[in-house]
Amino acid sequence: MPTIALQHYKRxxxxxxxxIETFRDPVTRKNSxxxxxxLGDxxxxxxxxPNYLQSLKDRVTALRSDASRAEQLQEAAVRRIAPAVFNSSADASSPRLHYGMAPIRKVWEKLGLNAxxxxxxxxxxxxxxxxxAVFYQVASRILSPLSRRGMRRQCPRHLFKFDSVSLDHHYEALDILAASKPTIIKKLDEAVCKEISxxxxxxxxxxxxxxxxxxxxDCLRERGMxxxxxxxxxxxxxxxxxxxxGIPLDYEIYRGNTAEVKTxxxxxxxxxxxxxQGKPIVVADRGLNSKDNLSKLIKNDCAFIxxxxxxxxxxxxxxxxxxEDGWKYKFDSETGEMSWKMKTMDCPDAVKQEESQEAVKPRLIVTWSAKRYAHDMKELNLQWEQAKKMVSAGTGRIDASFKRGARQFLKRVKQSDPDEKAPEERYELNRELYERKIRFAGYYGLxxxxxxxxDEEIYSRLRELWKIENCFRVMxxxxxxxxxxxxxxxHIRGHFVVCVLALALERFMAFKLREQGIEYSAEMMVELLxxxxxxPIEGVKNKVKLYLKTGEQELEKPESSCSKSVxxxxxxxxxxxxxxxxxLPTLTTVVDITKRLGVRLPI
Structure with a gap:
């Protein structure tokens, strides 16, 4: 970074x-x-x-503290020496080397995963x-996810040197990750707890x-829902x-035909x-709701929603x-119509505990929302119209379809023909089911x-399930x-260790950015990194290898509805x-890059 000083003398x-500006010339590697x-006389x-000299000193102090001004001065110095440098070896064919793995590596080292x-x-x-090997797989999964073979081909795109690890080594690393998964997840959990509350x-x-x-x-891969x-x-x-x-605490891989409720x-x-320690509240969707699961949660000293x-x-x-008894209502401030309501009911079944303990009687909370009602009715009517079309398409097409969606509104009936011995089977609309679905539109229970x-706090906790859905979307x-x-x-289990580590690092980085008031989607953060x-270019003196900072300058900001670019x-x-x-400065050396990035990676 250049230094600025006021030089004054009496004659x-x-x-x-x-x-005066003093800086280090990146070509000659000497102070200049x-x-x-x-200012003259x-x-x-x-x-x-009388305070004019002091005002000049204050002006220089302001220049020193102005980082953006100092960067402009550095670039001015680079432009002064640029013609001789650029004409030597830089051209349009010079490769662009990404160094966006540096902050990911800083987090990796901060969590102690490198050690x-x-x-x-x-x-x-x-x-x-x-x-x-493991870091390259995890960082590549965040920045440019490919197969292991494709990832190896991308090594020359990065500033850091990963080509010392062969493809066989990457596959061997997957075996090690699979065998060490419990220890790795425990180490990750301990490290995250030390860094954030x-x-x-x-x-x-x-x-x-x-x-x-x-x-x-095979033993793990299987067809299923x-x-x-x-x-x-x-x-x-x-x-x-x-x-x-949104940071993973633990995970498990199951055979493809395993029922969700058993996981x-x-x-x-x-x-x-x-x-x-503590008594955590486990929040889950209805697919995980069973008496056995709820009783085991209580046995493990967990509450549930x-x-x-x-x-x-x-x-x-x-x-x-x-x-109409027992409801709490909310009304729209503009129209005055009821927009939301909630009531608490006795749960139909008690949750069993140990034989020596009394059964826990949970409560059932039901809500109704006008927005949810409109959404449910739109989906129902769409499926009902599709079911009508399926009836006219014939039994063959219906038999080949999934037993969900519009197919649920069709039922098989037998139609007897006096001229034939065997009754003919056909499908017709199940109007009773359709009307029953309409009755429950807009309602939600927990x-x-x-x-x-x-009740309101419990309902708001369940609404946070979007966080894990977002994790699945990112994955x-x-x-x-x-x-x-x-x-x-x-290798399959090792692959998921890599992906969960990548998710943990991405979520951890997003949390740290939010603490600083910076919030980007996962896609935008990857774009930035x-x-x-x-x-790389080569200097004209002493053949010093220099690096010219390049990169994209502008992109339309996806989070913003306006047309401003960043x-x-x-x-x-x-x-x-x-x-x-x-x-990094506009023109720099390997030594300066290593110092500024501050990561333990070969360049």
């Missing part, structure tokens, strides 16, 4: 002054200086204003760098599916537990072994639900054993966790500064 009865402003001005993997590699007496009093659990481009099942409607391809289930920041307790029990299907209620309970929270879109290109069980680049390099530097990465 006879006259005072002379100038503002130049005059920024020649200031004797008359000093007579007019753990180095020790693990040393204990296994590996001839290659396990830490470098992690709130584990409320945790969220859900399940999703990840498919393979494969049709042959796919959330992405890929029923003909094999898949695995991921059960994920996160905190309120909850293995993850929760593993989490409780690591964090036995779980969505509940109102269509499972008895006729007596439905009568209480649809009665059950809980939390006694210290109000499937930004991190490209699927399709999965590895096939052995160890991939924007700053440097291009300077990607400036925004990227703001993001990197949060994690202790200093901005």
């Amino acid at each position: 006879g009865s006259h005072y002379y002054a100038s503002i 200086s130049r005059t920024l402003e020649a 200031i004797s008359e001005k000093m007579k007019e204003d 753990w993997f180095r020790k693990a590699g040393y204990n296994r007496k590996l001839s290659w760098d396990l830490d470098l 992690r709130d584990c009093s409320l945790v969220f659990y859900d399940v999703t599916t990840f498919y393979f481009e494969s049709f042959e099942p 796919s959330k992405e409607h890929r029923t003909h391809e094999t898949q695995v289930l991921l059960g994920l537990l996160i905190d309120r920041c 909850l307790m293995k993850v929760v029990e593993s989490f409780r072994e690591k964090c036995p 779980v969505a509940h299907s109102l269509q499972r209620l008895s006729s007596k309970e439905l009568g209480s639900l649809f009665s 059950i809980t054993c939390c006694e210290d929270l109000s 499937k879109s930004v991190l490209c966790t699927r399709p999965i290109y590895v096939r052995t069980e160890a 991939m924007s700053p680049t440097v291009s 300077d990607l390099n400036q925004e990227a530097e703001k993001v990197m500064a949060v994690f202790g990465v200093e901005p």
Whole structure:
């Protein structure tokens, strides 16, 4: 960084002054200086204003503290020497090397993951760098997710050197990750707890599916109910537990045909072994709601807030639900119409505990929303119209369709023909089911054993389930966790260790940015980290290898509805500064890059 000083001297009865900039010439690697402003004879001005000299000193002090001004001065110095440098070796074919992995590496080292993997590699007496291999897989999964083979081909795009790790080493790293998954997740959890005030009093659990481009099942890959409607391809289930920041606490991989309801307790029990203190509240969707799960949650000293299907209620309970008694209402301030209501009911079934303890009687909270009613009715009417079209399409098309969506409103009936011995089967519309669905439109139910929270607080906690849905969205879109290109069980499990580590780092970085008032989507953060680049050039003196900072300058901001554009390099530097990465000057050397980025990676 250039330094600025006021130079003044007396010659006879006259005072002379100038503002001098001193900087290090990146080509000659020697200190140099130049005059920024020649003030000349200031004797008359000093007579007019006795504080004129002090005002000049204050002006220089302001220039020193103005970082943007100092950067402009640095660039001016670069432009002065640029013609001789650029004409030597820089041209349009110079590669652009990304260094956006630097802040990810800073987080990696801050969480102590580098030390753990180095020790693990040393204990296994590996001839290659396990830490470098795993970090490259995790960072690549965030910035430019590809298969392992494609990831290896992308090594020359990065400023840091990862080509010392071969493709075989990357696959071997997956075996190590699969075998060490419990220890790695525990280490990650401990490190995150040290860095942020992690709130584990409320945790969220859900399940999703990840498919393979494969049709042959094995011990882990299997066809099942796919959330992405890929029923003909094999898949695995991921059960994920996160905190309120969206950072993973624990996870587990299950065979592709495993029922969702059977996945909850293995993850929760593993989490409780690591964090036995406190009584966390587990929030889950209705697919995880079963008497067995709820009783085991209480046995593991956990409370629960779980969505509940109102269509499972008895006729007596439905009568209480649809009665006008006990509701709390909210009205629209503009129209005066009722927009939302809530009531509490006795839960139909008690949750069993140990034989020596009394059963817990949870409460059922029901809400109705005008917005949800409009959404439900729109979906119902769309499915009903589709069901009408399916009836006219014939039984063959109906039999080949999924037994969900519009198909649920069709029922098979037998029509007897006096001229034929066997009755003919056909489909007709199930109007009773359609009218029953209309009756429940807009309603939503949940059950809980939390006694210290109000109904409104419990409902707001359940609404936070969007956080884990967002984690799944990031894993499937930004991190490209699927399709999965590895096939052995160890490699599959190792692949998910990489993806969960990538999700944890991305969520941790987003949390740190929010603390500084910076909020970007996962997609935008990746765009920012991939924007700053440097291009290698060769100096004319002493053949010193220099790097010219390049990169994209502007991009339309996706979060904003206006047409304003943002300077990607400036925004990227703001993001990197949060994690202790200093901005690079326009022209720099390897030594300066290493110092400013401050990461332990080969360049």
